[in-house]
Amino acid sequence: MRVNKQLAIVFLVTVFVMVACGGGYLTDTRSAEYVVDSGVGMGKRWVDTRAVAAELSAENLIDDGIHDPSNDAIAVLQEPREAMGAFPLDRSGAVDWGKALELGIINPRADIEGKAEMVVMNMDVTLKETGDMPWVKFTHTAHTKWLGCDTCHSGIFISKIGANEISMDNIFAGEQCGRCHGSVAFGLVVCERCHNTPQDNTASGGSTTTTGQ
Numbered sequence: 742m743r744v745n746k747q748l749a750i751v752f753l754v755t756v757f758v759m760v761a762c763g764g765g766y767l768t769d770t771r772s773a774e775y776v777v778d779s780g781v782g783m784g785k786r787w788v789d790t791r792a793v794a795a796e797l798s799a800e801n802l803i804d805d806g807i808h809d810p811s812n813d814a815i816a817v818l819q820e821p822r823e824a825m826g827a828f829p830l831d832r833s834g835a836v837d838w839g840k841a842l843e844l845g846i847i848n849p850r851a852d853i854e855g856k857a858e859m860v861v862m863n864m865d866v867t868l869k870e871t872g873d874m875p876w877v878k879f880t881h882t883a884h885t886k887w888l889g890c891d892t893c894h895s896g897i898f899i900s901k902i903g904a905n906e907i908s909m910d911n912i913f914a915g916e917q918c919g920r921c922h923g924s925v926a927f928g929l930v931v932c933e934r935c936h937n938t939p940q941d942n943t944a945s946g947g948s949t950t951t952t953g954q
């Protein structure tokens with residue numbers, strides 16, 4: 742018994758020391774690698790605080806404001822929770838469609854007959870005008886699996902890096918990325934899905950960031 746007690750104490754002390762030493766992320770650093778807003782998780786690395794919701798956030802068909810609740814056919818339709826309840830989710834409880842596609846859970850058609858193929862283009866553009874927030878890596882791959890080039894070029898974006906002056910104001914106003922994100926694609930509250938790339942201070946000639954690693 743006694744030995745067990747001592748072991749337990751040693752174990753507790755070890756855990757305490759590990760927690761104390763591993764607390765590199767409990768600093769006040771407000772670099773882009775850290776959660777910028779105050780509140781829960783403040784001062785933690787944003788990559789460590791990304792989370793997923795436990796449950797799909799979706800209305801029942803009868804209350805979604807789209808379907809007619811007085812029509813008997815509503816009973817025939819599958820509820821979103823039933824259809825998509827087991828799909829990968831993001832923090833807001835929305836389906837992570839990119840992941841669903843990657844995992845082969847869905848297999849969308851390029852045309853109505855299922856004969857055409859999407860022209861998938863593998864070109865990333867890292868957008869760095871993000872203030873204290875992590876950079877935004879825009880991946881053409883993720884978008885061109887679903888969307889033709891002409892969906893964005895040139896009605897929404899001029900196809901030239903740096904030519905668009907993208908900003909959150911425009912996005913929140915439903916322009917640029919906000920033409921789709923917040924309505925047909927994942928919403929604007931899940932900042933980290935777009936602000937997905939830690940800033941690399943080495944690139945701008947500044948001191949090397951070694952925060953939290």
Ligand code: HEC
Pocket residue numbers: 860861862866879881884885888889890891892893894898899900901902903904905906907
């Ligand atoms: C969802 C929107 C979207 C779709 C779809 C899309 N692009 Fe883009 N494209 C962008 C954005 C955003 C940029 C970066 C613009 C900026 O930096 O201001 C870009 C940049 C470009 C550039 C500029 C590269 C450079 O070096 O200047 C080219 C070329 C381009 N896209 C071609 C394509 C082609 C070809 C397709 C279809 C296979 C396509 N894009 C589909 C949004 C899109």
Ligand code: HEC
Pocket residue numbers: 867868869870871872873874877906907908909910912918919922928929930931932933934935936
């Ligand atoms: C749909 C993608 C997307 C989402 C979601 C998103 N952002 Fe952005 N954000 C961008 C892009 C793109 C830029 C412009 C980057 C550039 O032009 O280099 C940007 C720029 C910014 C900037 C720089 C200043 C400005 O206003 O342009 C800040 C700060 C910022 N975002 C904060 C946030 C916060 C906080 C959230 C969550 C509430 C968020 N963003 C959600 C894509 C997004």
Ligand code: HEC
Pocket residue numbers: 837838839840877878879880883884887888892893897907917918919920921922925926927934935937
């Ligand atoms: C024409 C519509 C459209 C525009 C404009 C658009 N997106 Fe998207 N985006 C989508 C769709 C559709 C998806 C896949 C569905 C989803 O994830 O909700 C997606 C997915 C993404 C993803 C997830 C990629 C992954 O790996 O799963 C990111 C990040 C993203 N978009 C960022 C952006 C940014 C940043 C911009 C602006 C520069 C932008 N998008 C503009 C439609 C659009």
